Amino acid sequence: MRVVLCGYYGMGNGGDEALLAALLQMLPPHVTPVVLSGNPDATRRDHGVEAYPRKSLAGIWAAFKGAEGFIWGGGSLMQDATSALNPIYYGGLMLWAQLRGLKTVAWAQGIGPLQRGWARRLAYKTYHQCTGVTVRDRASAAQAANWGVRAWLSPDPVWALSSTPVPGLADFPAPRVAVSLRSHPWLTPDRLANFGEALANFQTATDASILLVPFQASNDLAIAEAIAPQLPGPHQILSLTDPRQLKGVFRGVEMAIAMRLHALIMAAAEGCRCFALSYDPKVTYLAEDLAMPGWEMAPVTDPVMPTDFALAAWPDSAAAMTQTWLKHYANGLPASPEQIQSRVDRALIHQEMLQRFLADS
Template sequence: MGTGNRPQVRRIVISGYYGFNNSGDEAVLRSILLALEEQGREQGVEIQPVVLSGDPAWTSRMYGVESVRRMHPGDLWKALRGSDGLISGGGSLLQDATSAKTIPYYTGVMKLAQLLGKPTFAYSQGIGPVNRRWMDPLIRGVMKRSAYVSVRDAESAALLGRIGVPADRIEVVPDPVMGLPLPAGAASADPGALRAGEPPVVGVSLRRWRGDGADLGRAAEALVALSKRMPVRLRFLPFHTPSDTETSEQVMERLRGRLGDESSAELAAPGDDPQQMLLAVSRCDALFGMRLHALIYAANQYVPMLGLSYDPKIDQFLHRLGQAPIGTTDRLDAEAFADAACSLLADREGWLAVHKPAIDELKRQSQRPAQQIVQLLRHTLLR
């Protein structure tokens, strides 16, 4: 029972790929923390997060929350045992494309919480690809025992359904980063209005994927083709440091001496704070993105975008906006890219007229998981 008007406290462990200098995953964490704080305030519950991190000291400094070592069994056990529940939070946690260890780790954390009698919540998960069928029971077991399951696209829900998770237990919601605000005191820019007479800024977010680098070569050719059509200021945005920084520098080297007149290329350094990266994206006139969260940042700030697909999650997000990728890591036509980019830069308002309703709906729905989780926690307080 409550004491006066003082909010009840709930300690929630948050599991994800945090503390690894990946702006997209850090944005997921920041978005979850802000949404939980807002929904807790509205429902009279004080949420005290405990974040599992690859760098707990950094995570604590960045977000002002308690953080413990994600791979240390003693820390994990103590955090879960002293908690009121676990959020398995956001991002592409349950997939085996990057490693066969990923799914066993994240489902293992959820299973441990369940064995300790703690409610578990899947927060806007991106599920798949899952290529190893022996992973299916791991996912099915923890999801069927979770108090709340939300996924970030219909394809993830369908995959869970094929694995054996009942459809009526799965809610499809947006990626949490759709609700991430700009830093306090920062205003979203109206890109073209601030630089009348200057070349438009095109944000570029690339990652290494193909071992032979052919995808990056095609991306460079596409950017050269655009610069020959019109002056542009290419601003490379490294979402995962240091790897994206190195990739950006390699592509910029391919561009050296080849860009059209009055065009240029530069490397942005917005720092570790995901909201500062969001601000950097907001100051672009268009964005060419390979990283999923670069595209989500752009949608968040109504920046017209062209996506390069390396994974189904890129196609799935663009589909929710009514778009398709401009190319893939195996195929990208430089002239078709230049045509599309020029069209976006020439008619930003036209792009907004088509896509703003879908973006607004995703932004509106982005609070849904936090709302549901806090409500479930609140109901346990009233028993």
């Protein structure tokens, strides 16, 4: 069965590449995957699959030729917070696949935010017409239920992604702390300056080595490069493209401080203490699930989607940041082995649903 996989693939984002790797790991053996990618050559090389350009009509036509199925492959695709083009692109492809009579799966979805009425109507229509839907958080499950869409709730599939060690990383001095930041309007120059000062003070107090881990070079690398010169002790910028190695970074790391959702998931799955910097409800939902400490980045004048769980407000001073991290470093606990295994086991529900939705008929 030829199945087209559609997500934010080939865009240099480690979290989305990890979702693709997890999806490929979970596909039934009778499925031949065809990926729509921003960089088809890299996708073919890194994942060993057939791939076509995601924004080319000719590429999309070639990908769909002979296809029997179509998958939204994980993540917050149907949302208009970052761009109104997202629901147009992903929703348009899903509608086209449905009109062609393909089996259509919305897999491991984070639904929303959807601020525009037309985007909500488009999402409602496409989810209703899917062969099957799985979601990765309670808020998405609640939205699906509100729409009358039957959706299976399971943790993010990256919990179940296999990890591999990073060559040479074991030689980097321990203890280690990993940091993953991304560009965002709420990470202002003043906040970034305070963060760098606080991290330098934290390193001085703990003698920890700092691993700066950009998940998407175009958004994250400049921030890592700005922080690195401020650090007084051992530090390293790790730019990795293999999602399994990216997850393997967090082996032997004492604590992770991260904005990136999948940095926090990978770190938690590898038994690392985590501290969340939430710029998006999806990060807050993860923090709630694991009772993870952290800070809400949204200014009071620019609130995020409300949740039942509240993180602390972003501190005003570098000293307050350092003290909070030191307390968590000394007394915080990682997810327990039972918590980790439970989420890995439940993440495999996404695999079971793929087998059901894409049954060879």
